[in-house]
Amino acid sequence: MTLLSLFSRIFGKLKEFWKVKMFRFAILTQMIYLTLSTILFFLFFYQFNDFAIFYKSGRIFVTDIENLYNQTNYIWDFRYFPLSALFFIPFSFLNFGLAFILFNGLNFILNILICLIMYKIIKIVRGPDHERDDNRIIMYLSFYLMGVPHILNYVYGQINLFVTFFILTSLFIFLFYKKNSWQFVGSVILGISIIIKPTSLLLIPFLLILHFDLEKRKLKIDFLKSIIRLVGVFLPVLSNFVLFLAFPKLWGDFLSTNFTGSNPVALNYSFSLTKLITNFCFLFNIPFNQLTILVASVGIIGGIGFFIFVLRRRAQSSILYGYSIGILIMLLTYYDSWNHHLLNLTPLMIIIIFTLPRHSKLLNYIKPSLFFFNFFDLIFVGIWFFTYPLFPFNFVGTFFLFLTFYGISKYLIAKKMGSVKGGDS
């Protein structure tokens, strides 16, 4: 397939989507978000946004790489892998305002591409009892585009959409291409998403093709494919260590910024379980070590998630559920889980809705959570500012994360499909 024919297919598909009123409305919403974020950026957030950090990191990577984690260079901490700065080098040579606008233009294009990948995946994994036309798929794609988390993603000039794009691309490859070479390509792409932002780091264990058959009491593992996937995903991630070896100061600074810095103890509205616990300890003067809480949370929630994945009774599209559990574990356990991080999760939830039976009872967990994340979570961030002196807990998002986790877990390990289906199907 030539690039030209690919573009013509993309435009052809977008023309089809455009015929649906809701999709046109969703694009209009995106345009409003883009315009609003540009105005807010120039009026209020010119130097107070994440893009200012990425922009500087690109310049420092070229001119003074040893000081990439010297936090006096930034308004807020630069915490990502050093190679992530590579993505921002082209932008760092432009005027800052222009770079922000171009970056957000790229974010908008990524949103369209994300929709197209979601569409491709849903068309193939869609359950047999779902509608055969595309209207419902386009409706959910429109919901995604209308999602309120896009506002902060645009305003801050965040990079979540790059992560989502690479996650979905690797998911697409794993679902549809079974050859070992493709397994390698898919995992390299996931590794690139980890370089950009380590949100997808906890997806790595779910690349293992590992399954304990509860009926036969037999552990099955596809060693070769698992190894290929692990090599593929670690290759880009470990390439950061070339830089760490070349510049040992980078490694020390990277560790202290991410694991021992003072930032994690500050009070904030992150909806992660770890943050709710540290906020509780802060409020009631309970001595705590934030790293211990992080490790314990990852150990417990991550352990449960991984065991459920290994013990799953449903083989179909298991990588989709593994990815979803991985993102859920990250959002529940890392210190800072913000509203715009939900853009990594909502596309996976939309795909899951189409893989579940059309009238499944499990939709009672997934759908309300999706709508909460997509439209209401930001309201609770606002409410947090009203309640934090007495009650510094943005707990509603955490509740819906657990609800989604429970719904997916139940689907994976329920013995009979009857228990996950509604009465009418």
Add this chain to the structure above:
Amino acid sequence: MNIRTRNLYACIFLIIISLIGFASNVIALNYAFSFRTNEELVWKCNVCDNNKMNNIFGENWSSTGLFENLSQGKKMKWQVNTTNVNSTSLSATFNIWVWKNEDNWGSYDYITEFSYSQNASKSNLPIAFPFVPFWLPIPVSIYIGELKLNSMYDVDNRVLPTINVQVSKGFLEPSFPSEKVFIIAIYNYDGILSSFKLYTSGNVVVIDIEFESLPIYVIPSTLGLIGAFFIAIIIYVRKQTKK
């Protein structure tokens, strides 16, 4: 649209963007006060481990300054006396009643003036106990972000305006502090210190001071949030059970 017209539009667009970018770089910000003359600010001390403080900072830590006579349960009051803002600086004088147990404040103990430069990068924070100020100019997030601080300070103005301080062993005098201490100072959006916590290793709180007056909306918002959440859950569960 022909190619020439399209190129013209593209050029105009790029010029506008560049101008906006340039204009944003030159906007200057004037800082201000949030309080008025005669306004009273009261802080209370929730935790003060005097023995531990004596061990860390020596016996004289509470003999002078803003922590004079500090102990658990006591309150400190500031009354705004005068304020002065001009293009180069902000200053305010306060009548200060240092830490007392009773509500009958009597006459004030000190009149103290505090001043800040309008150019935040020229202002400094006290490199002495208590290491952080009790008020700052507004918008406080921007002001603390602009401060050029010693490496012991770390500003986190992303969510709440917060100053983290890490004071190394022997920083003040060869024997004091006797161990590393950490301070987390959180400011409200009026620039008033709303929470001051001094930790020793293991994140054990030795001093906890908080601004006494909560904004009027805090209690109803908290009760409303928790109430609404539980009502929503009950309604949802009932609906599902009926189905």
